Amino acid sequence: MPKKLLVMIIHPPYGHENAFAGFFIAMASLSKGLDTTVILNCGGVFTAVKGQKESECLLSLPSIEKQLEDIVELGGRILVDDTSAEMRGIRREDCNPGVEFVSAEELMKAIKEYGELMVTL
């Protein structure tokens, strides 16, 4: 059975390394042909916000939004926990069009399907 990886990101970008580190894993996995899905929940939903500025002028970090688009281009799915987003005032229209807003039930389904191989950052 083909391997499937789930990368769950729970920290917002820039303040911690976690979101970048999770996206690097997802990109490496996708570029090696593994079916990969990213879940953004808790503070990780801020990663999905569109229009994030190139951050070279701030922290010398790559653009998390560019990484997000690279993941989608490589065939990865990026699921945003709609409850976590709503709690933080983030609307679907505030986010990059490449992400999918999903309910808790849909998240549970993804975790059941992919959860044996899951990393959390």
Added chain:
Amino acid sequence: MLGVEIMKTLTILLLGAPYSSQYPEFAIKIAKCALDRGYKVNMFLYGDGVHAGMKNQSPKAFYNIENGLKEIAQKGATILSCSRCSAARGYVEGEFDDKLQRYPSSKIIDEVRIFSLYGFVDFIRESDRIITFGGV
């Protein structure tokens, strides 16, 4: 089933640095238990987890993470450390050595190989389970 058991593979992604949390100690203990039960064990040090592979650790009151990694390696665990994270933290001292299949570092124990993130992808491919320590 004909008395043949298939060895299962556990991969541990360690994100936590030693001594600031108990994650590395717990990861090593889980690895030891899995090895003792016949699992194949891989460990990938990522983010601040790369500090776990540093030489000459001498904690006065805590479990020695360096010794723990040496012990699980001796039992058969494969331990890789992310090259990007290691370079950022000053551990990488040259180009990748094709013969040794590692980036050189005089600061990291021999049991830990500094390797690209693709090493983790290879671990994923052969794993039945992945556990993350230190991501939260």
